[in-house]
Amino acid sequence: MKLNAIKGFCQNSLFKKIIKTMKLLTIFILAGIAQANAKGYAQEKFTFTMNSVPVKQIFKEIEKKSDFTIFYRQDQVDLNKKVSIEANNFSIDQIMNKILRGQGVTYKIQGNIVILKPAGSELNVYDNLNTAISGTVISATTKLPIPGVTVTEKFTQNGTATDNNGRFNISIKDKNAILVFHYVGYKEVEMSIGDQTEINITLEEENKVLDQVVVIGYGTQKKKDITSSISVVSSKALEDRPNTEFGYSLEGKAAGVQVIRSSGQPQSGFSIRIRGTSSITSGSEPLYIVDGVQTQSINEINPADIESFSILKDASAAAIYGSSGANGVVLITTKRGKNQKTALTFDAYNGYSKVMKHEPVLNSQQYETLMTEMGQSLDWTKYSANTDWQNELFRTANQQNYQLSVSGGNASTNFYMSGSIVKQDGVVISNTLNRENFKLNLDHKVNKFLKVGTSLSYNRWFDVDVSENSRNGSILNVILGSPIIGVWDSTRKKYTSDPFRLDLDNPVALAEGVIHNYTNQRLNGNVYVEANILPVLKFRSMFGYEQYNSVYNYYADPYKTTSGRSFNGQAELANNSNQYWISENTLNFAKAFNKHFITAVAGFIASKTTSSASDIRTHNFANPTITTVNGGSVIDGATGTTVQTSTTSFISRITYEYAEKYLLEANYRADASSVFGPQSRWGYFPSFSAGWRISKENFFRNITAINDLKLRGSWGIVGNSQIGPYAYLGTVAPSGSYVIGGNVVAGYLPVSLENPFLKWETTKQTDIGIDVATLNSRILFTADYYYKKTTGLLLNSPVPASSGYTTALKNIGDLQNEGTEFQLTSKNLVGNFKWNSDFNISFNRNKILNIAGGIIYDGPIDERGNTSIAKAGLPLGSFFGYVSKGVDPNTGNIIYQIADTTQGLQTSDQKVIGNANPKFIYGFTNDFSYKNWSLTLFIQGVQGNDILNATRIFTEGMWEPRNQSAVVLQRWTQPGQITNIPREDLTNPNGNPHDNSLISTRYVENGSYLRIKSLSLAYNLPAQFLNKLKISRIRLYATAENLLTFTKYSGFDPEVSAFGSSTNIAPGVDFGTYPQTRDVIFGLSVTF
């Protein structure tokens, strides 16, 4: 409370500063009491005698004997003069008067604080008043009053808001009170009252970076108060890059966050790795929380409904999510209504996509030559086509999105509702995604004590996908497909098939020959009630529910495709239904007094998930016009299963802040999950963090260049339990029928073995970070170092098939991730022409420390085995294979590095041949604006990673009679020929038919790329024009995605990960992967 009086004293040394600080801390803890007993202190009596000692020594004696603290500035007051005093039951006044006499120093006692100043200077005097203050708040930009500005007395619950004329009235008790003026979008102003009764405030619109409120687990914090590592991405990122899935908006925007698009299919989604991969076979996706409720699937969320993302990266931030936090947490906050005029916004965009690259392939003549060389025969005269399947399969795809949203409210009720329709076609024919979303967010203040609200969303999703990442997938077959056949046979009733593989349809047939689609519906929502039990204590109870249904339909008619013909029609119907509920009860405590600010959260959470799946497959259709499973006369299989999981958790957090300078936080969560056995069901997850805002220290006050500097550190434990239900139990499925006596008898099929010791995967993470804001927050810089170690990895590891099983889930192995990340945000130009930029770069090093049992291989390529190895000492994502030393000019075969030439090529000659992990990843966003125009340029890249281009094993291998990429025109055909493409391998007399296309360094390529990910130009129509139309805003924009890519990678696209969604061991493999596309989008946004 006496801050103003004390400011500026004792600026002599850091050391002294700290000592004083500690004293201050004590003082302020007692401050409330001190005020009440101010008179009492003044009446305290002292008895002592000191002869010829410096004045300051007497002060020390007083401080020692009493609760008084004496403040002064050394440059103003000389306390080295020696005096004598004989105090006999003296009051503090008496002592002061005696020892300060004739020294040109005056004093003031405030409570138990004694302030010394040169005689004649004015001292603030504490006055206890009840003062009515009023005033007007106007905007600096518009010079108009702002209604709805909250005006609060700092450190108290006392507050009000401005009326429609921007006027406010507030009563305060204390002349020293500080009023805080807060309005969204404007810089917060703090104003000391003093003797004023009428205060006029001008609020400046400003990007209040430091005061920005950040959503954290079970609460919010101001950015400046955060002690853990959290990245925030605002809805601006979504606006700049209109897209159907929000993951794209996170790409390259936050340091330490890698968004991996494993495929270019619009429905394929994305996977996110926060600070590397911290599990080997257990889930590695972060936890997604939408408006406080964990969500089971993120693909269906409508990005336009999102207000902001908080990405909790370190253990301290994520520990409140305990066992779900090990991979980091993405908190998604959707838009909510405000106390403002109802706004209606209509958004629409229309876009076009194309593949970025055309891979040259052999034409029909070159194909015939190669096939003949490979010993294949055919009556070539029967075939006249010359088809490049890329032209048949790839198209210019259209995407459209329409969204209507309404939001608004009054002082007690706010609402946001929206509906949207998306239709996005893929660049491969038949590939499409349709989505409809509906969203409603509602908040209502019942009275002073009670607030209720809901978040509801419903969406419907329909998609048709395309087979990829396999040998017989559509994408690989655009190259492998025979060029001598057309799409349809001469009757036009059925698709052609490969003349050398008559059971394999042409690529167009693979993509569109059969009906196959997914229809998903999701209803999710929550209701909450918040009760202000005490001014400092709030109870919140939330109940969330999610119902998710998904239907898969497949039908191959009996004529068009080979599969349909050979089964005389084939159909499948799969249903999945998922119900999830969560009940969350929390108590929130927040208390500010003087400079102390304490918050605490305690809560209890329970949740349960029930999933049911059924599937029926039939064939032999009597009538092809029936496309549903009931039309098939033979039931090939029918299953229906239900699984459940439940969890309970206790959470707690306490934060302490002193003077916005010293920040402490501790979290503790206990989690129990039904996926573990009773012995190891509970997991315990503590974390601690601390921050020091050095810039708030007095000694920093003169360094004006840096307006904020914060050091922070954190440590914590988080867990991972992303494993299947009943994982600890050995299970036996009731399937495996036999026929005895002509009757079908039911049998058992052992599925898995019991492991009652299965327990939580544990990740310990330490983070040290620094946040700097300079040049009046025009430049913001954040740097973090982290080390995280995961132990007891939940590993679904391959076991010898001789055990009767092929994989088993166990807690084996340790893994570490260590890295640094930097984020730099700057306003390079302000004024009419604005230029903001945001750059982030992350370095992560992953290392497997230990895998019980030694080695795991994964990333299976048809007919070639695994691409990747996991072993202690190696990073996850190490490629494993032979070392190719080029083509032998004499034989035309690949020369492999062989350890023992007498033995020939052995499996022991395989080595680690590449690393899929980038050395660093980066993103660079530049926003330019001039008047109504704005331009956003977003560059993103990864550097130093390898890609195993397994596609080339099939497109350049020449070991089966399929068409090949045009590079095989350089193949070896005669002795002495120097080339890097070996001979055809099907009739190779030397060794095995595919020895030349083993997984080897031949297919390891540099995967680095730099990409102009997006370039967006927008124009806001002038206000004068819009005012006449009574429209608030019209924004027109054009966006180009994946405009330019700089890479040495030879495949369709370097952004690939064939096994990205199925295993962490084998990232960075290209195996007939659907390529990313180049998109151009035109959009319009109108707000009424």
Place this chain on the structure above:
Amino acid sequence: MKNYFFQKTIGLFLLTTVCFSCRKFLDLKPVSAITTDNAYTTAPNIEAALNGAYSSFMGTNYYQWQYIELSDMHSDNAYNGGSNDATFLPIDMMNIPSDNNGCIYLSWQELYSSIAKCNAVIDNTANVTDPALTDNRRTQIIGEASFLRAFHYYQLVKQWGGVPIEKHSNSTDPSVIRIARSADTAVYNFIVSDLEVALNNLPDAYDGADASTNKVRATKGAANALLAKVWAQRPDRDYNKVLQYCNAVINSPAGYSLMTNYADLFDGNHYLNSESILEIPYIGGTAQGCWGTELFYPTHADDGTISADQWQRYCVPSRTLVNAYENAGDPIRENAKISFEDVPWADENWNACGVPDVKVPFDVVQKHPNNWSSGDHIYLLRLADIILLKAEAQNELGDAGDAATTLNLIRSRIHLPGTTATSQTDLRAAILKERQLELSFEGQRWDDLVRSGTAVTVMNNLNENKYTCNNGSLSAPLPINYNMNLQKTLLPIPLLELQANPNLTQNPGY
């Protein structure tokens, strides 16, 4: 007001806390699966586990078709066919890559998972306390499971040599399950011990049951038949034992006898016959159908032809085999096993230019593929095989005269004159030839070649050709070189298995 909220909310908080922290909420039991701790407690449970063990015959790729591929296609009886499929061609051509072959790994994995089911039955039956499980039935169950386990291990040992002997399949502990390979004789000893248990525990026929049970379950006859085959096949063979067990089958109270009409065995209407010792009882047009048939022989169009959109099937009968039937003057068995038909594709061995009037042969041991759901059974053990083994044993034991008599039992059925061979060597060759003709496409040929020590010479002396077609004109014959050697009589241990089990060693030559 404040107190009201306070009390109510705290109360609610405590209520939910108490409610959900109870252990019951977290102790969820599977809804749609049984757990290993309660799966094997009652008599019906153990019967279900045994049914599951039998289902391996029906449900695995191995017994649906790879059993045939790895014998008849691998050997001189058939070409790969199958649209140049890259997985099976190397098996036909004796150049199986050591790195990975999906078919080899799948067979290995399926056989061991079949063994795991048998192990579960054997290990758990002893612990069942349900009085409904009679001692007699308990003994039988152990006998049946032991027989099945022996059958699967026999498949493993004859294809890969010594393999790991997994007796329990109840652990995932690397130190327990990373089992090194045993010597092949040790695996055979284990098989023999299982079969001796089966022999002691199993009946000749189940009480009150007819052929539809006795021919599809393990019986004393089946155990004797397998013992005869095992003692003949193992490297330290004992033809006295072969003879002993063959005679036990031939003289069995179960009354096995040769079918009069050979063609009836494979016409689809005479399964569960007197000649059958063990067969897989597929039911066509149901989930219990055999899809593997479709890979050998296509479902025909309604007019009985192979329609123009069909594709080349696997296991195409070889010229060697067709010539063998023709040289032997044996149309009965040839017609029962092989069907020559017009096909809409080119066949590199039989009709490279796809000329319309040149027919291509199919393996038609199962004649009704029925759109991937055939009801045609597969014989696993058949009396004719045992009679020929008996002849082999008699001959090897120096009893050429009786051997010829036994051999002629098989020849006379298909109206062929008695063998002209009299010396042990000639008879040995005659019996081997007879087995090829009698048992073609029944998964026997590869084992016969290996057992007789003729695999290398037979495969390398084949006079097989393939052809190419250039604009309608057939090329000169291109001799097929199989490059067979002794090491190739064993399959490679799958790379995935070597990677998962560092204690394994690869077979030489891979």
